[in-house]
Amino acid sequence: MSKGTPSFGKHNKVLHETCKRCGHHAYNMKQKVCVKCGYGKSKKILNLSWRWAKPTGKGNRKK
Numbered sequence: 211m212s213k214g215t216p217s218f219g220k221h222n223k224v225l226h227e228t229c230k231r232c233g234h235h236a237y238n239m240k241q242k243v244c245v246k247c248g249y250g251k252s253k254k255i256l257n258l259s260w261r262w263a264k265p266t267g268k269g270n271r272k273k
């Protein structure tokens with residue numbers, strides 16, 4: 211399978227649906243879990259601020 215445009219023809223599986231809670235297209239139909247807010251997994255909206263937080267401190271530094 212090639213990596214270029216021809217392979218995109220196989221991208222016809224619908225994995226994610228619009229989430230009822232956060233409205234993002236991130237609700238996984240198979241796992242029944244929203245990867246954006248955690249709908250289906252937790253009652254609270256997931257705190258994902260760490261995902262976009264820039265690394266600070268000593269860890270994750272380039273040498």
Ligand SMILES: [Zn+2]
Nearest residue numbers: 229232244247
């Ligand atoms: Zn969601």
